[in-house]
Amino acid sequence: MTRAKKKVIKIININADKCNGCRACEIICSSFHATPRYSSTNPARSRIRVIRDPLADIYIPVYAGEYTAAECAGRDKYTIGGKEYDECAFCRASCPSRDVFKEPDSGLPLKCDMCESDPSLDEPMCVQWCLADALTYEEREEEAPEERIVGELDAGLEALANKHGWQQLMDAMSRMSK
């Protein structure tokens, strides 16, 4: 049986119209995630990138999302408010088609972790450093079904049952326990 539970959803609101293109978000992100903390700066390691095309008046902060092994089959173009955007302008993926969201040394994918740290921050650093308010932070509580805590043994048995069927599994167990 499951019971309704509150779950905190962390949201960064991006208002691209307010972005002045300063890249402070990239700088502080890379700096915060350096080891030791703040010991170096390198926007190429940042988990946020401002996709910039100044002469087209395009400034879009994008956060690093999941790694994807394959690039998209096609590239769509969007026209919004008279500006033409490449589909990749909005994409969060660390993917083979571009060099963003990869560690420059290792090529390993980067992903925004909302600056999770101990002690935890009030807001991710990029938001704190965006004085233009292009980035704002919000926490929203959502009803989430409580996940059943599944023990290791239960999980293993369930997997076996799924594969072989309960009957066969029980037969095997009674045979073996003799």
Place this chain on the structure above:
Amino acid sequence: MRYAETGFNLEVDLTRGNIERVPTDPRLTELHLGGLGTNARLFWDRVPPEVQPFSPDNLLVFGTGILVGTPAPGTNRTIVSCISPQTRLFGFSMMGGFWGPELKHAGYDKVIIRGKSPELVYLWIKDDKVELRDASHLRGLGTLESAEVIRQELDEPHAAVASIGLAGENRVFFASIEQGRSSASRLGLGAVMGDKKLKAIAVRGSGDINIARPAEYMEICNEALRYIVHREKNPIEGVMPILRGLGSPQEMAIHDEKWHTENFAWGNARVRRKGFWTKEISEQWTNTMETMRTRLLSCHNCPMKCGAAISVDTRLCSYMMKCFSKLTYTMGAFSDLEFGLRIAQKATEHGVDAFSAPQTMAFALELLEAGILTEQDMPGMPLDNEGRFYWLLDRIVRREGIGDILADGTYWAARAIGKGAEEYAHNNIKKTEQLPLKLGMLNPMYYLMYSTGEKVNITQIEGNFPQAPFPTREEREEFVKDWVHVPDDRFKKWFVDWELRGKNSIPHYPPIDATCEIVNWQEKLHYIDDCTGMCAGLSSFPYKPPFHIHNLPRLISAGTGLDLDEDSLTHLTRRNRDLVRANNLRRGMTRKDEEPPADHWKRRFPELETRLKDEYYKFKGWNNDGVPTRESLLELDLEFVAKDFMERGILRDGQDPPADSEASKASSEGSES
């Protein structure tokens, strides 16, 4: 490990096409920090005074400040240096934007260009990969156009590109180097870049910039950001709108132009137009700005928004503008704001300085009116006022006809034209066009700043001390309450006691000793910024900035690992300041070059002015000819300068300056190809 700086320069010999990555000497960092300081040292060591601006031996150095690319807000400036074709002195001009940080991330503190390329080329720097590429297809293209072509052909949409336009290619003496959002405009650096046949430098980097003491560094940065928020919420009362906040004067954001349009002079720095700023004009200009400005823009890692995207055609951003270039064309041509914003787009693509270009054009039209130039000198020039400015701009950047003469700026053009044209080149200091300001009463602080500033631009030496007293003592007392920025409390008293009229007013107030201290303090801050790469807009320029003499030593120390306090940073800054001066003295600059335009103020006080300069020189450790004394040079570890000065006769035993040394005769008015 090197902190804040990369520890490498890129040496590019265009004559041979040779590129080298050269480690720098950490001792030079300790002596000169970076940016302007190490640039000045390079010129001292490698560019003797015989080298002319358009010689292959002239260097063109793009030197980032030592803190550029670190998390400190506003650390994005590149100090570009060369021997200027306009002043024939050591010229330096700064640009913000994004170029400097990219260079640091690519792994270099400076790009040092020497020689001349046989063909037009551009330099492409991507981390360890550096190459000279053919730029013949970019010939004649605008600065922004070139940058776009380069980004596309390299498939590097985020490469930062510093480029020259037609003006630079044709060695216009006031050609700029444009970098999209920012530019190094003054003193003709673009002409030297063009002379070297270097169309652009594109850069993209992905390396780390290291911080020596991260926790301490971030504490100061976060404190500065909090202060910026506070300061933006609490603008300074009692000063003109553009100077209330931080950043460079907020020309892009603020519509109220009463102060500029009524106090600055129109045309060829001639006419004050009292009562110009009517409700009608205000509405018209506000509408122009609101229609044509599509976005306010920042430089790298700076919360200020001093720039703007301007649309003059169907594009949402036709070019990017900043600061007072908003009004220079408008006022030069006695036109309206829309004209100013439109012609500035062409001027930005051609790459010209927005102070010198409109003034040179207005100067030409004055000469025409005076009959010194005639219609024959200007065949095909349109009859309408605005059309004439477009026509003149085009002639100048192409060096066609009269444009070939005007392209040398008002000082040199007047001498070429003769027939009394010199009288019309009236707004120059050290052969360079100044802000069009013509005022009544001599201001002693401004007298010294105009005279002795070696950037030859008032905005690069003025700053933290208010430009005028507030009307009442109560207001002044209120102002100094949270004025933590001053070196000590005497500065507060000097300001509080400063009156608009009476005994404690200009020209005899502040007293000479106070005037020296105030001028020195303001200049010192600029010289620190020019070494760190911190934008003046967060430090040396506005009132009550987040960075000042009390927290900059901590910031620089935590960033670089050097151990600097106020005294040692002040000492280092004096060293750099004197080294800049040494470069110029060796090239023949003398005390007589250190004068504001004769008509800058209506009321002049020759005796007071002489005393001011005498006392200020003394204060600076300079002799009466403005040459740092031997004693002072030794104190600053500049023994090599003292030795050179003795050999050249610029200094003599007993320190008496030669009245008119051979060295200064040879190079101050030296011939130029």
